[in-house]
Amino acid sequence: MEKLNAKDLLDRYLAGNCTEEERALLESWHLSRTAGLNHGFSMEELSQDIDEVRERLKLPGAPARSIPLWPRIAAAAVLLLSLSAAIFFYVSGSPENNVAEQHAIAKTIAPGGNNAILTLDDGSQISLSDAKSGTLASQSGVEISKSKDGQLIYHLSSVSKPDVYNTISTPDGGEYQVVLPDGTKVWLNAGSSLRFPLTFDHLHERKVELKGEAYFEVAKQLKEGKENTQRVPFIVMTPTQQIEVQGTHFNVNAYADEPVGRTTLLEGRVKVSKKADPTAHVFLKPGEQALLKDKLTVAKVDTEEVMSWKNGFFRFNESDLKTVMRQASRWYNVDVVYEGNIPEISFTGEVSRKVNAAAFLDMLRYLNVKFKIEKQTNTRNKIVVSL
Numbered sequence: 001m002e003k004l005n006a007k008d009l010l011d012r013y014l015a016g017n018c019t020e021e022e023r024a025l026l027e028s029w030h031l032s033r034t035a036g037l038n039h040g041f042s043m044e045e046l047s048q049d050i051d052e053v054r055e056r057l058k059l060p061g062a063p064a065r066s067i068p069l070w071p072r073i074a075a076a077a078v079l080l081l082s083l084s085a086a087i088f089f090y091v092s093g094s095p096e097n098n099v100a101e102q103h104a105i106a107k108t109i110a111p112g113g114n115n116a117i118l119t120l121d122d123g124s125q126i127s128l129s130d131a132k133s134g135t136l137a138s139q140s141g142v143e144i145s146k147s148k149d150g151q152l153i154y155h156l157s158s159v160s161k162p163d164v165y166n167t168i169s170t171p172d173g174g175e176y177q178v179v180l181p182d183g184t185k186v187w188l189n190a191g192s193s194l195r196f197p198l199t200f201d202h203l204h205e206r207k208v209e210l211k212g213e214a215y216f217e218v219a220k221q222l223k224e225g226k227e228n229t230q231r232v233p234f235i236v237m238t239p240t241q242q243i244e245v246q247g248t249h250f251n252v253n254a255y256a257d258e259p260v261g262r263t264t265l266l267e268g269r270v271k272v273s274k275k276a277d278p279t280a281h282v283f284l285k286p287g288e289q290a291l292l293k294d295k296l297t298v299a300k301v302d303t304e305e306v307m308s309w310k311n312g313f314f315r316f317n318e319s320d321l322k323t324v325m326r327q328a329s330r331w332y333n334v335d336v337v338y339e340g341n342i343p344e345i346s347f348t349g350e351v352s353r354k355v356n357a358a359a360f361l362d363m364l365r366y367l368n369v370k371f372k373i374e375k376q377t378n379t380r381n382k383i384v385v386s387l
Contacts, residue, residue, distance in 0.1 A: 112174055141156065144166075170191065186215070243273075248268020250266060265286050269285070284298065319347050
């Protein structure tokens with residue numbers, strides 16, 4: 001990336017014309033300035049700071065691409081980030097070259113991407129990241145194909161046998177989109193799986209099983225019969241919840257390591273029930289979220305924050321460190337462990353999911369937390385967080 005004029009970069013950011021790398025650079029720079037709460041700086045100082053951050057990030061060159069502006073960003077606060085001190089690469093008593101080594105390791109930890117495994121009913125598996133576009137398999141009257149843009153699509157070519165199931169699974173560091181046999185679109189987040197039948201029971205219900213997180217755009221489907229106008233319900237089963245809809249858009253976060261199960265409605269109407277006690281249920285309106293811990297509750301939420309993962313961002317709003325690092329663990333395929341007490345700090349802001357772990361952690365480095373990266377015998381690195 002060529003040397004940038006600070007004012008020009010700020011102007012282009014606010015106009016939505018930054019490249020991906022320029023956006024990451026400016027957001028990282030903003031963290032350093034807001035952390036010190038020092039807003040009385042000159043344009044020359046801004047240029048020097050941006051140059052320093054650019055050097056730290058070592059951002060690769062890439063074709064320019066227009067980045068949509070986050071509507072609520074103000075000129076005086078390029079990105080809304082509230083931070084309290086500093087997070088940085090740390091090895092106790094280590095010389096500076098070890099810090100550089102840590103940063104180099106973090107740069108090798110790439111972000112996640114389009115990666116999933118499809119398991120057919122007979123147990124055979126297809127790597128969707130390796131498979132070329134076109135027909136992947138045919139089973140029980142259903143043709144399974146991969147589109148040019150990486151979607152998994154099911155085409156009903158003849159009458160299919162009942163009780164034939166497929167499972168699509170994303171590893172940590174993976175995500176994928178699938179179009180189910182009824183036309184329902186599903187986006188799977190990292191570390192998730194969806195089990196579904198090749199044909200749904202058109203007379204009663206459409207039922208799938210989810211572990212992890214997914215966003216659904218459910219296709220409306222009427223029960224069979226020319227005079228019948230009733231819609232076939234679509235049901236998502238998680239280990240703790242049952243979500244029933246007809247034709248709607250919603251997000252389900254059902255990771256086993258999350259303390260609360262969350263179902264968020266964007267469009268339509270949703271009924272959320274406790275799996276262990278279906279009589280305990282709530283109905284959601286758009287913009288509401290069902291939270292399940294010991295009991296079901298409903299809250300208003302920022303749907304942009306909930307859907308940020310699907311739109312290519314980490315977006316946090318007063319999120320604690322464990323929440324931030326759980327997302328980083330899944331997306332960067334790393335283990336996260338803590339030494340001592342977990343610091344009570346919060347993070348608010350937005351970070352691209354396309355940057356590597358070094359850039360991600362650099363954007364968090366102004367919290368009063370230390371961490372180091374350890375190589376493990378397997379392919380997964382470990383981030384140790386401490387005071």
